[in-house]
Amino acid sequence: MLRVIVLLNTVVLDLYRASSYAHPAAGVACVVVMVLWTGFAIWAYAAPARRTAWLLVADLGIAVALVLVSPAIKGDGIETTIPGFWVMGALLAWALHWRWVGGLVAAACLSAADLAVRTHLTQANYGNVFLLLVGGPVVGFMCASLQQMADERDVAERSAAAAVERARLARAVHDGVLQVLALVQRRGAELGGEPAELGRLAGEQEAALRTLIRRQDAVTGPAADGTAATDLVAALTRLEVTRPVSVAVPAEPVPLPAAVAAELVAVVEACLDNVARHVGPQAPAWVLLEALPGHLDLSVRDEGPGIPEGRLAEAEREGRLGVVESIRGRIADLGGTATLTTGSFGTEWELRVPRTVTAP
Secondary structure, three states: OHHHHHHHHHHHHHHHHHHHOOOHHHHHHHHHHHHHHHHHHHHHHOOHHHOOHHHHHHHHHHHHHHHHOHHHHHOOOOOOOOOHHHHHHHHHHHHHHHHHHHHHHHHHHHHHHHHHOOOOOOHHHHHHHHHHHHHHHHHHHHHHHHHHHHHHHHHHHHHHHHHHHHHHHHHHHHHHHHHHHHHHHHHHHHHOOHHHHHHHHHHHHHHHHHHHHHHHOOOOOEOOOOOEEEEHHHHHHOHHHHOOEEEEOOOOOOEEEHHHHHHHHHHHHHHHHHHHHHOOOOOOEEEEEEEOOOEEEEEEEEOOOOOOOOHHHHHHHOOOOHHHHHHHHHHHHOOOEEEEEEEOOEEEEEEEEEOOOOOO
């Protein structure tokens, strides 16, 4: 549309002024060239496969050539070039294709050609060059921004559609498969013998399937500080697959910088390692995560005999720094606190870290 509009403007002005040209026939020939090239350019740019570098170079080359031949056709002391505003087609094509860099290069070429045919620089000539040098890059920059916005919109739409589908599948699985597996586990335990083994296997598959569903909701976008993010809820839930632990977490994802989430999971694993070592490999444990506005509360509890008084201090004096470094040291590096409560009722670690924490 723009090419047609500026072509009509140029044709009317050139034909109106043709009688004052030093070589009117050559001026008409230039008009014919512009008409033919405009029709070809509209056809060529219509298909993405034809938008090659050669097409853009030819487009700009014809515009520059018509500017440079203007003095020979119109005579010395010209005020306007033969193509006039028609050169906008090539300028904007470069800006659209190669963004602000292409717009700047095309504007520089057209500006150099325009200044080369002037006998002296006027305010009007300066204004034309200034608009070329500003307009080309600005249009290119706007094109890049619009493309980025469109890409981000497409990603957001796909993510939203995927989230809806995951929620639908999760409801279907929860209402069907998970309930059946839970029933098999419960009935197998009641019957004993081989059915009990089948029930145990059903329980394992139920836990694995729940973990898979939650993992699909893991956050994959950037964290608040721009780094890669990990969903702490999904990371903690995966522990149920490999350990005899029950994990209670919020229903919503808790995105944290990947390094911070990894440190918190490592702390929980260190606590569970202590349970397996001192209470028993199959001793049950419980992990609870509470996501509050300003901080995270994470607790790990077992029902073992507890830690004898003075045992931790003795281990630290002997150089065994597992608890100090693996648990308290990691939490301290994250700017949080680790509180140990132990007795005949068992052992519980209460961990608190700020939500705005960054990796140590």
